[in-house]
Amino acid sequence: MSRPIKVVMAKLGLDIHWRGAVAVSRMLRDEGMEVVYLGNQFPEQIVNAAVQEGADVVGLSTLGGNHNSLGPKVVELLRKKGLEDILVLMGGVIPPEDIPALKEKGIAAVFGPESKIVDIASFIRGKVS
Ligand code: B12
Numbered sequence: 754m755s756r757p758i759k760v761v762m763a764k765l766g767l768d769i770h771w772r773g774a775v776a777v778s779r780m781l782r783d784e785g786m787e788v789v790y791l792g793n794q795f796p797e798q799i800v801n802a803a804v805q806e807g808a809d810v811v812g813l814s815t816l817g818g819n820h821n822s823l824g825p826k827v828v829e830l831l832r833k834k835g836l837e838d839i840l841v842l843m844g845g846v847i848p849p850e851d852i853p854a855l856k857e858k859g860i861a862a863v864f865g866p867e868s869k870i871v872d873i874a875s876f877i878r879g880k881v882s
Pocket residue numbers: 767768769770771772773774776777811812813814815816817818842843844845846847848864865866867868869873
């Protein structure tokens with residue numbers, strides 16, 4: 754049997770909002786994925802955890818406005834370690850006009866308020882074999 758998809762989930766930086774990150778973590782577990790929830794972390798710690806855990810996916814949750822600076826930093830640090838295969842997803846309150854630049858910098862997808870878990874899980878399954 755193949756191993757479950759492994760997701761490392763963090764709240765980005767000092768963002769105080771936790772409901773989305775916790776809800777999505779629980780629901781991805783219900784979908785059969787293994788989820789390691791880190792709580793609040795900065796890019797270096799998130800990338801270290803992704804390496805230690807052998808993550809397939811890094812999930813970043815932010816509603817606090819730090820998405821443009823800290824999100825791409827996670828991708829950059831993963832690439833420096835040769836880990837560009839790890840899928841990096843973001844969720845939370847992110848202005849639509851910021852999304853194209855985030856994608857250009859390697860964020861695979863952004864899921865905003867009221868995103869459905871079925872869509873998040875199927876996006877992950879479509880990208881992680
Ligand atoms: C509750 C709330 C608070 C609570 C937080 C309680 C807590 N500890 O969680 C309190 C009152 C403390 C708070 C504080 C602040 N808040 Co507030 N808050 C909200 C509110 C009303 C709801 C957030 C929430 O819980 N939603 C429910 C969850 C389930 O939804 P969600 O997080 O969006 O998650 C969904 C998706 O986004 C996605 N998702 C989320 N994370 C992830 C991760 C991954 C990997 C994936 C795939 C998907 C995903 O999936 C989830 C399910 O659909 C929002 C308004 C809103 N409607 O969003 C404002 C809001 C987020 N807050 C806002 C602000 C500005 C603040 C403050 C800065 C205010 C201040 N000046 O002090 C502070 C934050 C300080 C800090 N250091 O972070 C703004 C953010 C603006 C922005 N980013 O552009 C909002 C949008 C309000 C507004 N309209 O201005 N807040």
